Amino acid sequence: MTSRVSTHRYGRIVPAFVVVLAVACQAFAQTKIVAPRNSYSVSEDVKLGREASAEVRKELPMLNDDRVNGWVEDIGATLVRAIPAEFQHAEFRYTFDVINQKEINAFALPGGPMYLNRGMIEAAKSEGEVAGVMAHEISHVALRHGTAQATKGQGAAILGTLGQIGGAIIGGGLGQILSAGSQIGAGLKLMQYSREFESQADLLGAQILARAGYDPREMANMFRTIEKESGGGGPQWMSSHPNPGNRYNAIINESRSLRVQGNANTGQFQSIQARLGGMSPALTAEQIAKGQKTGAGTIGGGTRTVRVDPPSNSYRTRNPSEFLRVAVPSNWDEVSGARDGVTYAPNGAFFQDDNGGTAFTHGVQIGVAQGSGNLQRDTQRLLNTFAQSNPNLRQQTSLQRDNLGGRNGYTTILSNVSEVTGQRERIALSTTQLRDGSLLYVVGVAPQSEAQTYDPAFRRVRQSVQIRD
Numbered sequence: 001m002t003s004r005v006s007t008h009r010y011g012r013i014v015p016a017f018v019v020v021l022a023v024a025c026q027a028f029a030q031t032k033i034v035a036p037r038n039s040y041s042v043s044e045d046v047k048l049g050r051e052a053s054a055e056v057r058k059e060l061p062m063l064n065d066d067r068v069n070g071w072v073e074d075i076g077a078t079l080v081r082a083i084p085a086e087f088q089h090a091e092f093r094y095t096f097d098v099i100n101q102k103e104i105n106a107f108a109l110p111g112g113p114m115y116l117n118r119g120m121i122e123a124a125k126s127e128g129e130v131a132g133v134m135a136h137e138i139s140h141v142a143l144r145h146g147t148a149q150a151t152k153g154q155g156a157a158i159l160g161t162l163g164q165i166g167g168a169i170i171g172g173g174l175g176q177i178l179s180a181g182s183q184i185g186a187g188l189k190l191m192q193y194s195r196e197f198e199s200q201a202d203l204l205g206a207q208i209l210a211r212a213g214y215d216p217r218e219m220a221n222m223f224r225t226i227e228k229e230s231g232g233g234g235p236q237w238m239s240s241h242p243n244p245g246n247r248y249n250a251i252i253n254e255s256r257s258l259r260v261q262g263n264a265n266t267g268q269f270q271s272i273q274a275r276l277g278g279m280s281p282a283l284t285a286e287q288i289a290k291g292q293k294t295g296a297g298t299i300g301g302g303t304r305t306v307r308v309d310p311p312s313n314s315y316r317t318r319n320p321s322e323f324l325r326v327a328v329p330s331n332w333d334e335v336s337g338a339r340d341g342v343t344y345a346p347n348g349a350f351f352q353d354d355n356g357g358t359a360f361t362h363g364v365q366i367g368v369a370q371g372s373g374n375l376q377r378d379t380q381r382l383l384n385t386f387a388q389s390n391p392n393l394r395q396q397t398s399l400q401r402d403n404l405g406g407r408n409g410y411t412t413i414l415s416n417v418s419e420v421t422g423q424r425e426r427i428a429l430s431t432t433q434l435r436d437g438s439l440l441y442v443v444g445v446a447p448q449s450e451a452q453t454y455d456p457a458f459r460r461v462r463q464s465v466q467i468r469d
Helices: 016-027 042-059 066-081 118-123 127-142 145-153 162-170 195-212 217-228 236-240 247-255 269-277 285-293 375-389 448-464
Strands: 005-007 013-015 095-099 106-108 113-117 315-321 324-329 332-334 342-346 350-352 358-360 363-369 400-404 407-417 424-433 439-447
Touching: 042 113, 042 145, 066 095, 066 127, 066 195, 066 269, 095 118, 106 127, 113 118, 113 127, 118 127, 118 269, 127 145, 127 195, 127 217, 145 195, 195 217, 195 247, 217 247, 315 342, 315 448, 324 363, 324 448, 342 358, 363 375, 375 407, 375 424, 375 439, 400 424, 424 448, 439 448
Parallel strands: 095 113
Antiparallel strands: 005 013, 106 113, 315 324, 332 342, 342 363, 350 358, 363 439, 400 407, 407 424, 424 439
């Protein structure tokens, strides 16, 4: 096939179809994004994000599931690599974590820390939709919209401290959760993202998605889902990320100028959603807020937030009875007033009511129950006894053969709803027989969200048991 040619006025011959193609590409070129004016330094973004992130982790319940977090981190790393060079900042450290909260929300802090609510993942219909929200949030960070908003709307001198900016950046209803005196909560209502910045994050997010290997139209689909879920008050995400107007159509139009580079989909979306569906329900913002406002000291209410130090790496030997020795973390003490067996728990994890009832949220309890000489039957009977006083108790695994104190035993994993916190807790129960036929049991208890921290400690406690009966 031959093509017509046209002669440039300087004599160079240019194929006509190339000229036409260049004009067409220019007509459909992606939108040029320019970062807004910012009075703050990049290092101030990093400092602000680091301080606010520490507060978030203290105030909000992290999901702490390796599989889900790993999947989100993989998506995030792919998107970060696709940030255009002009918006990359070597000082930024992008991190990705999931909050065990039901409401649809996501937010990113200056310098890179990002948090996705579990409810956002559960509301999505594809991995691309999750990636769309993440690309949008990454765009806010890369364009430094948080501190730019402060620069534009308030002025650096008015805001005073970085801590005040922190709460404003997060916005989106988190004031219902974060304590009023926290560094984040202090400036929560100073500002929200402007529609101009939202539009920028939509368009740059679409560009990042395409460069990373995701269809940018998935972002538009997710935002349409969020809008449908808004109802009366709207998801938290909507309050800090106002619709810039024709958001769906604007992203779709931008998508027409973009080429999806490869396929970044991990293929794990359905299995991740199934994993989340098998967990206890995520907490609502109201439940989290009530848990922070409830004082400590007595059992009841089921809305208390309990924070204790993690298990120490050093252990010390204890003698719960004349025939038994066990090693427990050195920052766990024997609890006075525990009626059922002997309990070792960190400071702040043991609770008692006026009637002598006790409960602990973290730690181990060691006790002896009446037995018939049949280990399996006696263990099941003990489980039934526990269930009678704990209606939310559920057995997660069958009885697995184990070794306790050098003797044949069983271990099983249970879940329960703590009467102290109202949240799901993970329970590891191990049993073995004593020579008189009675049943020795060791129970490890920790919040489900902290299971990865406490499971190794419970395992080490079980392995340390020495029986001399």
